[in-house]
Amino acid sequence: MSNRKSAISRDIALEAIKQSFIKLDPRIMLRNPVMFVVELGFIVTLVLVVKPDAFGGAVSWGFNLSVALILLFTVLFANFAEALAEGRGKAQADSLKRTKREITANKVSGQTIKTVPSTELRKGDVVVVSQGEMIPGDGEVIEGLASVDESAITGESAPVIKEAGGDFSSVTGGTKVISDRIKVRITSDPGESFLDRMISLVEGAKRQKTPNEIALNTVLVSLTLIFLIVVITLPVFANYLDITLDIPILIALLVCLIPTTIGGLLSAIGIAGMDRVTQFNVLAMSGKAVEASGDINTIILDKTGTITYGNRMASEFVPVGTYSVQEVASWSAAASIQDETPEGRSVLELLSKLGLSVPDKIAAGAEFIEFKAETRMSGVDLPDGRRVRKGAVDAVKEWVAAQGGVIPEGLQEKSDAIASAGGTPLAVAVDQTIYGLIYLKDTVKPGMRERFDQMRKMGIKTIMCTGDNPLTAATIAAEAGVDAFIAESKPEDKIAVIRREQAEGKLVAMTGDGTNDAPALAQADVGIAMNSGTVAAKEAANMVDLDSDPSKIIEVVSIGKQLLMTRGALTTFSIANDIAKYFAIIPAMFMVAIPEMDALNIMRLHSPLSAILSALIFNAVIIPLLIPLAMRGVAYKPMSSSRLLGRNLLIFGVGGVIVPFIGIKLIDLIVQFMV
Numbered sequence: 001m002s003n004r005k006s007a008i009s010r011d012i013a014l015e016a017i018k019q020s021f022i023k024l025d026p027r028i029m030l031r032n033p034v035m036f037v038v039e040l041g042f043i044v045t046l047v048l049v050v051k052p053d054a055f056g057g058a059v060s061w062g063f064n065l066s067v068a069l070i071l072l073f074t075v076l077f078a079n080f081a082e083a084l085a086e087g088r089g090k091a092q093a094d095s096l097k098r099t100k101r102e103i104t105a106n107k108v109s110g111q112t113i114k115t116v117p118s119t120e121l122r123k124g125d126v127v128v129v130s131q132g133e134m135i136p137g138d139g140e141v142i143e144g145l146a147s148v149d150e151s152a153i154t155g156e157s158a159p160v161i162k163e164a165g166g167d168f169s170s171v172t173g174g175t176k177v178i179s180d181r182i183k184v185r186i187t188s189d190p191g192e193s194f195l196d197r198m199i200s201l202v203e204g205a206k207r208q209k210t211p212n213e214i215a216l217n218t219v220l221v222s223l224t225l226i227f228l229i230v231v232i233t234l235p236v237f238a239n240y241l242d243i244t245l246d247i248p249i250l251i252a253l254l255v256c257l258i259p260t261t262i263g264g265l266l267s268a269i270g271i272a273g274m275d276r277v278t279q280f281n282v283l284a285m286s287g288k289a290v291e292a293s294g295d296i297n298t299i300i301l302d303k304t305g306t307i308t309y310g311n312r313m314a315s316e317f318v319p320v321g322t323y324s325v326q327e328v329a330s331w332s333a334a335a336s337i338q339d340e341t342p343e344g345r346s347v348l349e350l351l352s353k354l355g356l357s358v359p360d361k362i363a364a365g366a367e368f369i370e371f372k373a374e375t376r377m378s379g380v381d382l383p384d385g386r387r388v389r390k391g392a393v394d395a396v397k398e399w400v401a402a403q404g405g406v407i408p409e410g411l412q413e414k415s416d417a418i419a420s421a422g423g424t425p426l427a428v429a430v431d432q433t434i435y436g437l438i439y440l441k442d443t444v445k446p447g448m449r450e451r452f453d454q455m456r457k458m459g460i461k462t463i464m465c466t467g468d469n470p471l472t473a474a475t476i477a478a479e480a481g482v483d484a485f486i487a488e489s490k491p492e493d494k495i496a497v498i499r500r501e502q503a504e505g506k507l508v509a510m511t512g513d514g515t516n517d518a519p520a521l522a523q524a525d526v527g528i529a530m531n532s533g534t535v536a537a538k539e540a541a542n543m544v545d546l547d548s549d550p551s552k553i554i555e556v557v558s559i560g561k562q563l564l565m566t567r568g569a570l571t572t573f574s575i576a577n578d579i580a581k582y583f584a585i586i587p588a589m590f591m592v593a594i595p596e597m598d599a600l601n602i603m604r605l606h607s608p609l610s611a612i613l614s615a616l617i618f619n620a621v622i623i624p625l626l627i628p629l630a631m632r633g634v635a636y637k638p639m640s641s642s643r644l645l646g647r648n649l650l651i652f653g654v655g656g657v658i659v660p661f662i663g664i665k666l667i668d669l670i671v672q673f674m675v
């Protein structure tokens, strides 16, 4: 994990204090209508401090000043919560901006190489980057292999291997080549790079309210309006009873009743949720994606590289019929000489490990057939007309059968043996003849079973989708403990699975790294691409995992759930608080005229004025007291949504009723000496 994880520093806190005042600007406050009402209340009471009889009636100016100050602090506390939540992202953005300095690029133009500033690079340009140089822009390695230090982006100091072809070909501008030399095709125009996107993300520059937040905000504004109407009409009834209600008291009542606690913390909760994802080294392109991850019902995972380590390495050549290991090895090598995928290269490595020679001569002048997820085969067409293929057994069998060839006896048995051990068998064929198999070995990552158990407890279904054969898929699925698996799936099959789940009203998450995963990543409600993966995958997804650890989807889901729960919990708490405030303020307002009201003063508060001030002070200080919870999120244990909801209603609903009774009483014990 990243070493970028940082606590709230003194600098961030000081900056947040400054921002709390800057945010008092009514134009900024207007974005948060609940707190805007409090600010208006502050202004009115401030006027009453100077001219206590401005609106007729008069309470002491000292009381008015107290109310004004408490209201000011209520707004400042809310602003501070938001500024604090924004702080860490801003600090992170600043450090990323320092990474983004001018780099010179070695641009290939025709036969020569020209040195140009990186800002002049455009999509499609080709550059050469050698040992010790910075990669001048986002791109895809088209030639060579190099180890790259990506710590500026990922915070991870261990270098990563980047190579042409396959799922580890994408490079990011601002990272450094530490060995060898690669040719890179640039894939982004200036200002649209990954680093640019990352900066604006962590900075929150483009943060938009999520649908969920908008809905809650509408509820809060409606509540505020209702209480506003109630409080405005109150003097009419009071007049009827021959009671005059002073303006500051009405304002205090209003502020106590409108949902200031959640109104003040709402945006901090959202920003902090996004920030928790970022600290976790996952870049979420929108808050909406983070929220959606909290409601996920189904997770689609690919096998290779997600559930298994993904370094599918050729470990054995298995001949069929009368053919020899040497023959299978030679044809496998012929089909792999130009295959840049890790699988293809591992075939050549195995050959040299076995001391066998690579048949360069056969392949001279041959036409390379690249591996495609659709065909699930790769190979060469030789100059003499012979066609050599290796690939998924069923695909090769079909290819051979289509030419009238026969499937050798023993092939199925041998391929099943590899598959039942969790390996991937590749069949090797030349025209109508199948020579044997390549045994690609892969291992399940440790701890997978526990993770899938955890997801089951959260009520999430896991489906493994793989291009591999059913037997290998079944073995790995059983070993890892996923709920279901789909074998021999092509890219369109992955999309079909996602659509099927979505049609049942489910929210679907998917992780992937390959170009073949891109369409499915785009279709999923939450698509998490691996940073190591291809540019296509990263562009299609709405989250990128900088650590390229696909199993992290589980934590992302937890963070999303936590975000939704925190919002719900604090809303419940905020509204439940009103009960105690009624008991504090209503008797206080009417006590003089209706002494019987004293029966409602169950907290036995000192005096009407101390009761009102105490309720108002509680209403203010509860905001900073809850900042840590808003930022950290409520504690989360994997369990079903309905049980979680029940538990939270109990804690925050009942707690929300009780806590203010105690809090207001305690504050009153102090305030009584001041009024």
Ligand SMILES: Nc1ncnc2c1ncn2[C@@H]1O[C@H](COP(=O)(O)OP(=O)(O)OP(=O)(O)O)[C@@H](O)[C@H]1O
Pocket (backbone or CB within 6 Å): 302, 303, 304, 305, 339, 341, 343, 344, 371, 372, 373, 376, 377, 378, 390, 391, 392, 393, 424, 425, 426, 465, 466, 467, 468, 469, 489, 490, 514, 516
């Ligand atoms: N370089 C290659 N040459 C020939 N065949 C290959 C090659 N790589 C993979 N295959 C075959 O194609 C199948 C599909 O591979 P692909 O990488 O597309 O799988 P996938 O859909 O990403 O699923 P997963 O990554 O979970 O295995 C593999 O199971 C294997 O049989």
Ligand SMILES: [K+]
Pocket (backbone or CB within 6 Å): 255, 256, 257, 258, 259, 260, 261, 619
């Ligand atoms: K309130």
Ligand SMILES: [Mg+2]
Pocket (backbone or CB within 6 Å): 302, 304, 305, 514
């Ligand atoms: Mg794959």
